Amino acid sequence: xxxxxxxxxxxxxxxxxxxxxxxxxxxxxxxxxxxxxxxxxxxxxxxxxxxxxxxxxxxxxxxxxxxxxxxxxxxxxxxxxxxxxxxxxxxxxxxxxxxxxxxxxxxxxxxxxxxxxxxxxxxxxxxxxxxxxxxxxxxxxxxxxxxxxxxxxxxxxxxxxxxxxxxxxxxxxxxxxxxxxxxxxxxxxxxxxxxxxxxxxxxxxxxxxxxxxxxxxxxxxxxxxxxxxxxxxxxxxxxxxxxxxxxxxxxxxxxxxxxxxxxxxxxxxxxxxxxxxxxxxxxxxxxxxxxxxxxxxxxxxxxxxxxxxxxxxxxxxxxxxxxxxxxxxxxxxxxxxxxxxxxxxxxxxxxxxxxxxxxxxxxxxxxxxxxxxxxxxxxxxxxxxxxxxxxxxxxxxxxxxxxxxxxxxxxxxxxxxxxxxxxxxxxxxxxxxxxxxxxxxxxxxxxxxxxxxxxxxxxxxxxxxxxxxxxxxxxxxxxxxxxxxxxxxxxxxxxxxxxxxxx
Numbered sequence: 305x306x307x308x309x310x311x312x313x314x315x316x317x318x319x320x321x322x323x324x325x326x327x328x329x330x331x332x333x334x335x336x337x338x339x340x341x342x343x344x345x346x347x348x349x350x351x352x353x354x355x356x357x358x359x360x361x362x363x364x365x366x367x368x369x370x371x372x373x374x375x376x377x378x379x380x381x382x383x384x385x386x387x388x389x390x391x392x393x394x395x396x397x398x399x400x401x402x403x404x405x406x407x408x409x410x411x412x413x414x415x416x417x418x419x420x421x422x423x424x425x426x427x428x429x430x431x432x433x434x435x436x437x438x439x440x441x442x443x444x445x446x447x448x449x450x451x452x453x454x455x456x457x458x459x460x461x462x463x464x465x466x467x468x469x470x471x472x473x474x475x476x477x478x479x480x481x482x483x484x485x486x487x488x489x490x491x492x493x494x495x496x497x498x499x500x501x502x503x504x505x506x507x508x509x510x511x512x513x514x515x516x517x518x519x520x521x522x523x524x525x526x527x528x529x530x531x532x533x534x535x536x537x538x539x540x541x542x543x544x545x546x547x548x549x550x551x552x553x554x555x556x557x558x559x560x561x562x563x564x565x566x567x568x569x570x571x572x573x574x575x576x577x578x579x580x581x582x583x584x585x586x587x588x589x590x591x592x593x594x595x596x597x598x599x600x601x602x603x604x605x606x607x608x609x610x611x612x613x614x615x616x617x618x619x620x621x622x623x624x625x626x627x628x629x630x631x632x633x634x635x636x637x638x639x640x641x642x643x644x645x646x647x648x649x650x651x652x653x654x655x656x657x658x659x660x661x662x663x664x665x666x667x668x669x670x671x672x673x674x675x676x677x678x679x680x681x682x683x684x685x686x687x688x689x690x691x692x693x694x695x696x697x698x699x700x701x702x703x704x705x706x707x708x709x710x711x712x713x714x715x716x717x718x719x720x721x722x723x724x725x726x727x728x729x730x731x732x733x734x735x736x737x738x739x740x741x742x743x744x745x746x747x748x749x750x751x752x753x754x755x756x757x758x759x760x761x762x763x764x765x766x767x768x769x770x771x772x773x774x775x776x777x778x779x780x781x782x783x784x785x786x787x788x789x790x791x792x793x794x795x796x797x798x799x800x801x802x803x804x805x806x807x
């Protein structure tokens with residue numbers, strides 16, 4: 305086997321695996337899988353999104369986190385003339401959430417810059433080869449699977465608001481259903497342009513001009529300086545010891561990695577084995593850590609050291625959807641890549657002729673704890689996204705990440721715990737039931753320790769028992785290497801339609 309890929313869609317995973325079979329490395333495969341996800345997971349990601357990629361190379365002590373997440377616009381000094389548009393989204397008969405969309409919600413996207421930078425630093429395959437599968441999927445189309453059909457259904461109020469996304473996702477006057485073919489010809493053209501011009505066109509060229517003009521005409525604030533000044537940044541990951549292994553995860557200004565590392569440290573001190581009670585205690589302490597002071601400190605250099613040594617957050621209610629997708633790759637040489645991308649719930653703004661559906665990160669309540677439009681121009685929007693790598697004695701054992709908004713941290717935490725602490729095979733660890741504790745309530749999937757859940761209830765903690773596993777609890781895509789045999793394996797999360805492809 306030359307490698308393994310786990311992704312949020314079978315066709316995304318297969319695109320990555322095909323790169324490995326052709327001789328590409330883990331970063332090449334991750335880029336190929338991410339580009340394919342633009343076509344088959346388009347409500348979640350695309351050229352209008354942002355993300356992070358963590359890369360570890362064989363034998364290298366240093367691990368790099370590439371930050372290409374969405375930045376706040378405003379460097380051009382253009383006054384915002386539009387307001388955020390509230391759109392109620394109904395998840396089921398009883399659960400509804402308001403998302404804020406429209407041109408005022410759009411931040412500066414980063415995926416084009418991030419993917420090119422990853423290839424510049426670590427890639428071995430030509431960009432044109434990596435783009436080819438995605439071009440086919442976007443132009444020829446692919447059937448909508450059950451998970452994507454559900455996402456299209458719940459996001460229908462956003463997609464149907466504006467010309468562009470309305471025709472794209474409802475070509476017959478209604479939202480596409482499972483089994484029907486989704487095509488995105490403008491994305492195919494954008495991918496072909498990307499193969500030739502790289503990121504330049506998205507930040508200083510034709511696409512950048514079209515994007516800025518379209519948003520500004522509608523009252524948003526993405527200007528030419530915002531795009532031209534954007535670049536992918538290299539950061540040093542947070543490192544946290546756990547059960548004899550080293551867990552490397554996303555540093556500030558993202559908040560998710562700090563909270564995962566904080567919880568791992570607490571679990572170390574709470575005993576040798578972690579059950580529901582220990583998880584709730586650790587998650588509760590992390591919730592207490594989150595306040596407005598914490599949110600402001602995310603931009604201060606070295607703030608993570610103080611948090612991990614002590615404690616220092618209660619933000620807005622968790623987003624239910626978490627429109628995010630993740631790809632994890634391990635190759636036979638030992639290189640790995642963990643990459644998470646997100647478009648938020650999407651702004652509903654499709655820039656004509658570009659294939660770019662812009663994000664709504666400026667309208668995501670949990671990413672703007674200081675209030676909407678309070679992030680300084682040019683700064684990254686904070687995120688819960690946390691691509692993560694686990695090493696032991698310098699060798700990579702586990703590569704993972706998750707979708708799921710505030711549940712990203714609990715999903716990654718429990719998957720790491722089950723693989724590292726409990727020795728579960730990675731596929732079993734990804735499928736295993738999860739819990740999430742927030743706002744004083746434990747949300748629990750079936751199959752957890754019922755006696756432990758009863759003890760929590762007896763102690764006065766509310767427990768909501770879900771009837772089955774659910775995308776609410778995240779979407780972990782993970783790959784692993786057996787430390788004894790060197791065998792590679794993967795786990796795709798059934799909650800998000802995840803899949804594994806071997807090369």
